[in-house]
Every structure is written in C-alpha cells, then in structure tokens.
Amino acid sequence: MAKKLNMRKRYELLTRGLGWEPTYQPKEKVFPQESYEGIKIVDWDKWEDPFRLTAEAYWKYQAEKDKKLYAIIDSFAQNNGHLNLTNASYINALKIFIQGVSPLEYGAHRGFANLARQFSGEGAQIACQMQSIDELRHVQTQIHTLSHYNKHFTGLHDPFHMHDRVWYLSVPKSYFDDARSAGPFEFMTSISFAFEYILTNLLFVPFMSGAAHNGDMATVTFGFSAQSDESRHMTLGLEIIKFIVEQHEDNLEIVQGWIDKHFWRAYRVLGLVSAMQDYMLPDSPMSWKEAWDIYFVDNCGALFKDLGRYGLRMPKFHEQATAEAEHLSHQIYFTLYQFSHAAAFQTEIPSKEKMDWLSEKYPNTFDKYYRPRWEMYAEMEKQGKRYFNAGLPQLCQVCQVPMCFTEISKGKPLDLSYRLSEYNGDKFHTCTDACKAIFDHEPEKYSHAWLPVHQIFQGNCGGEEISDVLKFYHFNPEDSGEYKGSADDISWRAAHGENNDIEESA
Amino acid sequence: MSVHISTKEIKTKRTNYGYVGRRIGHDKPASRYQEAVYDLQPTTNFHYPPTWAKGKELYDVRNTSIVMEDWYSFTDPRQYHYSAYVMARAKQQESMDNNFKMAEKHNMLLSIPDELKESIKKILTPLRHVEYGANMNNQDICDRGYGSIITSLASLHGFDRIGISQYISKIILLIDENESVGLEQGRIDWLDASMWQPLRHAMEDIFVLDDWFEIMVAQNIVMDGLIYPLIFDQYIQEVSSKGGNTLILLTQFMSDWYAETIRWTNQLIKVVAKESDANNELLSSWVIKWTERLNKAVLPIAQAAFTDGGEDKLEEAKSELLARLVKQGLKI
Numbered sequence: 001m002a003k004k005l006n007m008r009k010r011y012e013l014l015t016r017g018l019g020w021e022p023t024y025q026p027k028e029k030v031f032p033q034e035s036y037e038g039i040k041i042v043d044w045d046k047w048e049d050p051f052r053l054t055a056e057a058y059w060k061y062q063a064e065k066d067k068k069l070y071a072i073i074d075s076f077a078q079n080n081g082h083l084n085l086t087n088a089s090y091i092n093a094l095k096i097f098i099q100g101v102s103p104l105e106y107g108a109h110r111g112f113a114n115l116a117r118q119f120s121g122e123g124a125q126i127a128c129q130m131q132s133i134d135e136l137r138h139v140q141t142q143i144h145t146l147s148h149y150n151k152h153f154t155g156l157h158d159p160f161h162m163h164d165r166v167w168y169l170s171v172p173k174s175y176f177d178d179a180r181s182a183g184p185f186e187f188m189t190s191i192s193f194a195f196e197y198i199l200t201n202l203l204f205v206p207f208m209s210g211a212a213h214n215g216d217m218a219t220v221t222f223g224f225s226a227q228s229d230e231s232r233h234m235t236l237g238l239e240i241i242k243f244i245v246e247q248h249e250d251n252l253e254i255v256q257g258w259i260d261k262h263f264w265r266a267y268r269v270l271g272l273v274s275a276m277q278d279y280m281l282p283d284s285p286m287s288w289k290e291a292w293d294i295y296f297v298d299n300c301g302a303l304f305k306d307l308g309r310y311g312l313r314m315p316k317f318h319e320q321a322t323a324e325a326e327h328l329s330h331q332i333y334f335t336l337y338q339f340s341h342a343a344a345f346q347t348e349i350p351s352k353e354k355m356d357w358l359s360e361k362y363p364n365t366f367d368k369y370y371r372p373r374w375e376m377y378a379e380m381e382k383q384g385k386r387y388f389n390a391g392l393p394q395l396c397q398v399c400q401v402p403m404c405f406t407e408i409s410k411g412k413p414l415d416l417s418y419r420l421s422e423y424n425g426d427k428f429h430t431c432t433d434a435c436k437a438i439f440d441h442e443p444e445k446y447s448h449a450w451l452p453v454h455q456i457f458q459g460n461c462g463g464e465e466i467s468d469v470l471k472f473y474h475f476n477p478e479d480s481g482e483y484k485g486s487a488d489d490i491s492w493r494a495a496h497g498e499n500n501d502i503e504e505s506a
Numbered sequence: 507m508s509v510h511i512s513t514k515e516i517k518t519k520r521t522n523y524g525y526v527g528r529r530i531g532h533d534k535p536a537s538r539y540q541e542a543v544y545d546l547q548p549t550t551n552f553h554y555p556p557t558w559a560k561g562k563e564l565y566d567v568r569n570t571s572i573v574m575e576d577w578y579s580f581t582d583p584r585q586y587h588y589s590a591y592v593m594a595r596a597k598q599q600e601s602m603d604n605n606f607k608m609a610e611k612h613n614m615l616l617s618i619p620d621e622l623k624e625s626i627k628k629i630l631t632p633l634r635h636v637e638y639g640a641n642m643n644n645q646d647i648c649d650r651g652y653g654s655i656i657t658s659l660a661s662l663h664g665f666d667r668i669g670i671s672q673y674i675s676k677i678i679l680l681i682d683e684n685e686s687v688g689l690e691q692g693r694i695d696w697l698d699a700s701m702w703q704p705l706r707h708a709m710e711d712i713f714v715l716d717d718w719f720e721i722m723v724a725q726n727i728v729m730d731g732l733i734y735p736l737i738f739d740q741y742i743q744e745v746s747s748k749g750g751n752t753l754i755l756l757t758q759f760m761s762d763w764y765a766e767t768i769r770w771t772n773q774l775i776k777v778v779a780k781e782s783d784a785n786n787e788l789l790s791s792w793v794i795k796w797t798e799r800l801n802k803a804v805l806p807i808a809q810a811a812f813t814d815g816g817e818d819k820l821e822e823a824k825s826e827l828l829a830r831l832v833k834q835g836l837k838i
Contacts, residue, residue: 002610002683013686014675017693018638024710033558055669056599063596066589080516106546106654110565113648113661122638126668129645133665136658137588140542143523144589147541151518158524164551177553180564450551474524487519495516 011052019044019122033118037183039255040248044121047243050235051127058130061228062137069141069225076218077148087282088153088492089483090214094146095155095345096276097207097219100172102142103163107176109135111187118184124243127236131192134229145222153488155344158474162344165461166473167393167452168336170400171272174449175265181445185244189255190262192237194315198303199266200230201295206277209285245310252311261441263315264434268399274329275336278358279350287361292325317434323409326362330370335404337377338389342466344475346483349378369413386482392453396431397421398438398446405431423447529578542587544578546654569650570719572778572785577653580777583769591662595669598759605755606676614752615681622750623681629741629811631678631692632702636733637671639709640664643725650718659770663726670760677756701810704803719778720792727771728796731827732804732820734764740819741811768830776834790836797824 005013022030034041053061075081085091112132116125150156163169179190208223210216241259244251274288296318304314333347340347350358355374358366380387393402407415419436421428423443430436439446455461462472470480478487521527525545526536552564562568567577586594609615615623644664651657675689682688696702712724738760745753779786801824808816828838 002680003685005679005684010679013679013689014672016686016689018635018671020635020639020642020713021697022710022713023697024707025714030710030713036558055665055672056603058665059592059595059599059669063592066592070589083516103546103548107548109661110547110649110657113645113657116664117642117645117649125642125645129641129665129668132645132648133588133661136661139546140588143541144538147523147536150523151520152516153519156523157520160525160546160548164548170551170553173548173551174553177564181552181554181556183557445554448555449553455551491519 008052011054014054015049015122015126019120019125027120031118031120033114033184034120037185037254039185039244039251041121041244042247044119044124046247047121047123047239049123049127050239051130051232053130053232065225065228066137066141069221070144072221073145073148073218081217082149082152083495084215084217086214088488089280089346089348090210090216090282091149091153091155091488092280092345092347092483093207093210093276094149094216094219095153096272096280098142098146098156098159099162099166099344100169100272101203101207102139103160104172104176105135105139105142106160107180108191109133109139111180111191115184115188124240127239128188131233131236134233137229138226141222141225145218148218152491154476154486155346155479157476161474165452166344167395167456168272168339168343170395170450170452172269174400175269178265178445179262185255186258186262188237188240189244189258190266192233193241194259194262195266196230196233197237197241198263198296198300198315199270200234201299202270202291203273204230205291205295206273206281206286206288210277210281213283213285214281241307241312242310245312256312257441259312260316261438264317264321264438265399267321268401268435271328271332271401275333278329278361279333279347279354280345284357287358288329289325289361292322297322316437317432320409320432320434324405326365327369327406327408327413330358330362330366331404331406332401334370334373335393335402338387339393339402341388341481342470344473344479346479346481346486346488348483349374349381365413388481392456394418394429395451395453396435397428397449397451398430398435400449400451401431403429403431537585539582539585539587539590543581543655543658547652547657565652567652569652570717571788572717572719574778574781574785578655579781580774581655582659583773584766586659586662588658588662595666598762602673602759605758606680609680609752609756618681618750618752619748622745622748625811626745626750626753627678627681627688627692628695629737629807630674631688632696632699633733633737634671634674634689634692635696636705636709636729637667637674639713640725640730641667641671643712643721646713647718647722651722656774660722663767666763670763673756673759677753680756701806704806705800708799708803722774723789723792724796724800726767727775727831728793728827729800730764730767731771731830732797732800732823733807734760734767735823735826736804736808736820737811738764740823744812772830772834775831775836779835786835786837790838793828793831793836793838797828 020030021027028035109132112128112135116129116132119125119128146156163173179187182190204223208220211219211223241255244255277284277288277291300314304312336343337347337349355366355371359371362370377387393404395402403416403418405417406413407417417432419430419433421430421436421439421443424447426447428439428443428447430439452461456469462468483489521533522530522536523541524532526540529544530536530540547565549565556562556564559566567573641664644660644667647660648657648664651660678688678692696706708729712721712729715721715724738757742753742757742761775789779789801820804820805817808820810816812819832838
C-alpha cells in the first residue's frame with residue numbers, strides 16, 4: 001500500500017533538487033547576473049515557493065478562468081456591450097490603460113523570464129517563471145478585451161507603437177526601462193515589491209472599480225480574472241524582500257535604497273492614474289486622495305511597521321507623496337487638458353456635477369486652487385478659445401512628467417517646483433527633491449534618458465511640425481483634443497439617438 | 507428550424523488594431539493569435555543601457571548572429587497564445603490525470619517485472635533534470651530573444667518542460683509507492699553516474715552560449731530531437747513489449763508533446779533558413795556541431811536503455827532528425 005502524501009510534501013517531491021549546481025562550467029558563468037549588484041545569497045533553499053502550484057494545476061485553473069473570461073468577452077462584443085457604458089468619455093480611461101499599462105505587462109513577462117533564468121535557486125526560478133507566463137496572459141487578455149472597443153472608438157488602435165514614442169507614455173516606459181536595465185534583484189524589488197506590492201491597489205482598484213461603475217463589464221471581468229494571479233504576484237513581492245534581507249546583513253541598505261527609489265518612480269507613474277480616476281471617469285467610485293489614504297497611508301503604514309523587524313523603513317519621500325495627494329490629480333489633469341491636442345485621448349472641463357464632487361472630495365484644495373482655473377478655462381471655451389498650450393512642456397529628467405508640480409511640502413502650492421543638477425558640464429532639470437535625489441545618485445544612468453520633448457526638438461520624431469510628430473506617433477486627427485464634439489462623442493450620441501448639434505448642447 | 511433573432515447592427519470604425527492591420531491588411535479581421543503575438547515587444551527609444559549587457563539595448567537583434575529582415579515572419583503553426591495554450595494543455599492534463607488514476611487504482615505497475623522497473627527508474631529519473639535545464643534554456647530564449655512571437659513561444663515551451671519534469675517525477679513516485687528514494691537516486695546518478703556526465707556537460711555548455719538562437723537549435727531541435735524519439739518512443743515501446751505497457755499511458759503527454767513540437771521547429775527552421783544563405787550556413791553549422799556533440803553524449807544512455815542495439819536506435823533517431831532538417835532546407 002503506497003503511503004499518502006499531502007499536497008505540500010508532494011509538491012516538494014515533484015520539484016525538489018532540480019536547481020542546477022554546475023560543475024562543468026563555473027557557477028558565475030551559468031548565473032552571471034546573480035552577484036554583481038552586491039546582494040549576497042547564502043542559501044537559496046530558504047526561499048520557499050509560496051504558491052506550490054504544479055504545472056498540471058496551473059493549466060487546469062488558468063484554463064477554467066480563461067474559459068469564463070473569453071465567454072464574457074465574446075458575448076460583450078456580440079451584444080455591443082459598449083453601448084451600455086455611462087458615457088463614451090469613459091473610454092479615455094481605457095486608452096490610457098492600453099497605451100500605458102498593457103505594454104508594461106509585456107515588459108514584466110520578459111523581465112520575469114530573465115529572473116527565472118538568472119536566479120540559481122529553483123523555488124525562486126519557478127515562482128518567477130509563473131509570474132512571467134501570467135504577465136503574458138495579462139497583456140494578451142487585455143488586448144482581446146479591448147479589441148471590441150478599438151473597433152468603435154479612437155485612440156486604442158496602436159498601443160505598442162505609441163508606447164515606444166509618445167511623450168506622456170515615456171513616463172511608464174522609462175520607469176519600466178529603469179527596472180529592466182538594472183540587475184535581477186533590483187528589478188524584483190522595483191516591480192514585485194514597490195509596484196506590485198505597495199502600489200498595485202492604487203492602479204488596479206481605480207481602473208477596475210472605475211470599469212464597474214461605468215458599465216464596462218468586459219474590463220471588470222478581466223480585472224476579476226487577473227486578481228488571483230495578482231495576489232500570487234503580491235505574495236512573491238513580499239517574500240522576496242524578506243528573503244533577501246534575511247540572507248545577509250549587507251543586503252539591507254542596498255534593498256532599502258532600491259525601495260526608496262522605485263517607490264517614488266512607480267508613484268510618479270501613478271500620477272496618470274490619479275488624473276484618470278478623478279477626472280476621466282464619468283462616475284468615480286473613489287477619489288485619488290481616498291485611495292491613497294486607504295491603500296498607502298493605512299495599508300502600507302501597517303506593512304512597514306511589520307517590516308520594521310527586518311530593519312526596513314517607509315520609503316524616503318513618502319511624506320511628500322502623501323502631502324501631494326490633495327493636489328496630484330488636479331495638477332496632472334490640467335497638464336493633460338492643455339496638451340491633449342497632442343495626445344491619443346480627449347479631455348474636457350469637468351461638468352458642474354463633477355466639480356461639486358471634486359469640491360467634496362478635496363475640501364482643502366479644490367475650491368481654493370483648482371476650481372477658479374477651470375472656471376477661467378470654461379470662460380475661454382465659451383468665447384471659442386478652448387485653451388491648448390502651443391508650446392512643448394519641459395520634462396523632468398527622471399520621472400519624465402511635465403514640470404507641473406508645485407512646492408506643496410514647502411507650503412507653497414502655487415509655486416512651480418523644479419530642481420537643477422549638473423553632470424558632465426550639462427544641466428539636468430528635475431521636478432522635486434525626490435527625483436533630484438534619484439538623478440544625483442545615478443547621474444550616468446539618468447543622463448541617458450530618451451526625453452520625448454528633447455527628441456522632438458532634435459528632429460527625431462517625424463519632423464518639425466506638431467502634425468508631423470502626431471503622424472510619427474500614429475495618431476489620427478480624431479484621436480486628440482477636446483472631448484465635446486469629438487468623433488467618440490458624436491458617434492456615442494448618434495448611437496443613443498441624441499442630438500448632435502454641439503452648439504446647442506454646449 | 508432556424509429562428510431569426512433581431513440584433514442591433516452597429517457599423518464599426520475599424521476592423522483591426524493598427525499593428526495587426528499592417529501585417530495582415532487593415533480590412534481583414536484578425537485572429538486572437540494575431541492580436542496576441544504580433545509586435546508587442548518594444549523596438550526603439552530605450553531609456554537606459556542594461557547593466558547586464560554592456561553595449562547592448564534592452565531588446566537587441568544583436569543577441570544572435572541570425573539576421574532576419576522581420577522577426578515576425580515566423581508564426582507558430584499551432585497558433586498558441588496564452589489562452590489557446592492553457593486550454594490545450596488542460597485537456598491533455600485531464601487525460602493524463604485519468605491515466606495516472608487508472609494506473610494507481612488497478613495497481614497496473616504491480617505486473618511490471620522488478621528488473622524492468624529498475625531500468626525505467628535508471629533511464630527516466632535523471633531526465634527530470636534534463637527537462638529542468640531545458641526549461642532554463644527556454645527562459646533564456648524568452649529573456650534575450652527577439653520578437654514577441656518567438657519569445658512567447660519559448661515561454662510556453664519552457665513551462666511545458668516544468669510539466670514534463672513533474673510527470674516524470676510522478677511516474678517514479680508511482681513506481682516507488684510515494685517513497686522519495688528513487689528521485690534522490692536519480693539526482694545522484696545525474697550528478698555522478700558516468701553515463702549521464704557527457705549530457706550534463708553538454709547542457710552546461712549550452713547554458714553559457716552567447717547566441718540565443720544557438721541555444722534554440724542545440725536544445726529544442728537537436729537535444730530533444732535525439733532524446734525524445736529515442737526514449738519516449740523507442741525505449742517506451744521496448745518497455746511496453748517487456749510487460750510495461752502502462753508506461754505508454756504514463757508518458758502519453760511526452761510523445762504527443764514532441765509530435766506537436768516538431769510542427770513549430772520545422773516551420774522555424776524553414777523560415778529562418780530561407781531568409782538568407784548566411785542564416786542557412788549558420789543554422790547548418792550549429793546543427794552539425796551539436797548533433798555530433800549530443801550524439802556522443804546520448805550514446806551511453808542509449809546503450810543503457812536497450813539490452814542491445816541502443817547505438818543503432820540512436821543512429822536511427824539522428825538520421826531521422828537530420829533528414830527532417832534537410833527537408834526544411836538546411837545544408838547538412
């Protein structure tokens with residue numbers, strides 16, 4: 001009679017001892033990326049694969065999930081589910097998602113394949129490999145989910161081409177390139193911990209509850225379907241940090257430095273999400289500030305209290321991020337509003353109801369600093385002078401967000417904030433103390449950044465005229481500018497039998 | 507009887523994503539495969555140079571000496587994107603699960619002579635480690651390869667190898683009635699027994715190759731092209747003829763999987779060799795180099811697996827492999 005094995009033991013037997021201990025080739029040649037960052041791993045066996053998922057179980061669960069997901073995507077398309085949205089302006093959130101986020105999923109797929117090959121312990125290898133293939137799932141299911149929208153709306157048509165070139169997309173791209181160009185442990189700290197663990201809720205919740213509140217069943221279904229993958233990824237992010245820090249005392253300082261840097265880099269990427277959440281969703285489930293308070297201040301505060309045992313502390317500059325929470329979305333959306341003639345989404349002045357909602361959610365800041373500006377823009381629009389900024393914005397050398405932030409932590413929310421560093425005789429501008437600190441720590445790296453505005457001025461983006469640049473981005477004229485009267489607005493109204501006379505409705 | 511359900515017809519703005527339309531035509535509807543694999547990989551305007559590859563970009567065509575005008579001219583004849591892949595494997599998994607359950611329930615391994623059981627353990631157990639190494643090589647291709655078609659394929663192909671190493675482990679556990687002794691001995695053999703050392707040595711030499719396409723050839727085409735027909739076809743047949751026909755059921759995944767693999771490796775070689783004489787020469791030289799090396803490395807395993815004629819059986823596998831590759835246009 002064969003003895004019974006419990007799941008844990010069985011998993012251990014199926015995978016145990018597979019890690020490679022080379023003898024014909026030197027270990028540092030087989031795993032060349034494992035030591036150059038200065039991280040010291042004494043015993044990879046201390047890494048326990050937190051998922052204990054066999055290949056068989058993985059195939060089975062994932063196939064069941066995909067079967068359900070694709071059934072809903074198909075029925076959504078067949079029944080023209082997009083007509084049940086609250087409003088077509090909601091699609092602008094999806095445009096930012098597929099242009100800005102989906103390509104990152106692909107980058108994560110490749111990055112985790114790198115870790116699966118470069119880490120020498122099999123627990124870590126297999127966990128990273130699972131994440132790699134999950135990320136492939138995410139980019140592909142996102143493409144399939146949004147494919148139907150692409151047939152009916154503007155701006156979703158060429159996300160991967162855009163991601164490599166467009167000015168506002170260099171914010172997410174440069175963050176990911178930052179992590180990818182570093183070594184495997186820094187990549188893991190950045191993507192698995194700073195992004196997936198600390199900040200992922202601030203990305204996922206706004207998009208997915210935003211979808212739910214605005215009638216987008218396809219995206220919501222994708223979100224739910226990805227959630228069990230995401231929870232595995234979050235577990236991995238936390239495990240790896242504890243593992244690295246426990247392995248050797250020298251690791252702590254290195255890892256804390258990476259947490260500080262990548263927290264800030266990832267947070268800056270989320271600035272785009274804050275604008276989407278507060279301004280682009282016709283029906284917003286919660287404000288950026290509320291989400292920040294719950295998911296960062298409360299949850300991460302508790303997390304770092306727990307991580308204190310390992311000697312880790314809250315990321316540097318987190319106070320500044322929290323101080324900015326009442327301003328961030330407004331400052332970024334103003335920027336997007338001014339430059340949306342050069343974006344593959346449309347913007348508009350918030351409606352009266354929206355402004356009242358913003359006043360309620362931002363009692364300390366909206367009426368005081370931001371409502372008056374919207375009223376001014378509304379007045380200009382009324383006079384037929386909808387405001388677009390004719391220039392090109394200066395970008396921060398590190399986060400690549402246009403220099404739109406103010407001296408909030410210095411108590412001067414009306415003063416523009418910028419910092420200056422010199423390196424090799426050149427001047428480099430950054431948006432805050434945080435980005436300046438990151439630049440000054442690795443000036444060689446950040447001086448390489450492909451800054452879209454510089455590139456346009458140097459003639460590397462299709463030509464001298466804005467129209468040349470937009471062509472280079474693969475934008476169509478109807479993709480950009482003001483939402484009211486846009487192609488999406490017009491076809492939405494037509495599909496809902498509304499009057500298309502914009503003059504009258506304005 | 508057909509019923510007409512009236513639905514609302516809505517005219518679409520466009521048929522396709524731009525990146526798919528540029529490849530298949532903007533008015534032609536795209537398949538899920540096409541949407542999921544074409545041109546996802548960044549190609550330009552990288553922000554920072556990688557710290558782990560001096561002088562290279564984050565994604566770089568120069569990671570191989572193979573030159574393609576378009577790295578998307580090869581497509582997978584199986585059309586595996588993630589979802590199609592997991593659905594196909596889940597189906598196979600279900601049937602493998604039944605096979606294992608049946609073998610266990612009816613004590614089907616009891617009737618296998620002890621001597622044969624020992625042979626099965628001796629030959630199959632160390633292959634877990636071969637599969638694991640093959641997975642590492644495919645993760646490497648996914649990491650350093652070029653173009654989302656080939657790299658996603660390598661990712662899925664590598665995942666399969668994890669699955670296969672687990673199926674082998676399950677077979678050994680079934681024979682050993684869930685004792686771990688066989689698995690442990692397999693690891694010792696893999697590390698120390700002389701019959702496995704040439705293969706382990708070759709594998710480590712493949713790990714350190716600079717050119718990811720050479721890894722593709724050495725691992726997925728040559729090494730697998732020798733081991734799979736030799737072990738999962740010929741050896742399992744021999745085991746079956748000696749009273750171990752249950753092993754056919756328990757290795758069904760592996761034989762089906764290899765038959766499936768041939769479809770895309772043939773297509774890959776055909777497309778890449780056809781691109782240029784230089785590619786063809788390079789591929790051919792890699793095939794010659796690795797066939798020679800791996801044939802020697804697999805020989806002691808062939809000799810141990812068959813009472814007699816192991817060498818001929820390996821020779822047969824080799825000729826078949828080379829004939830197949832010549833058919834795809836290689837000059838060998």
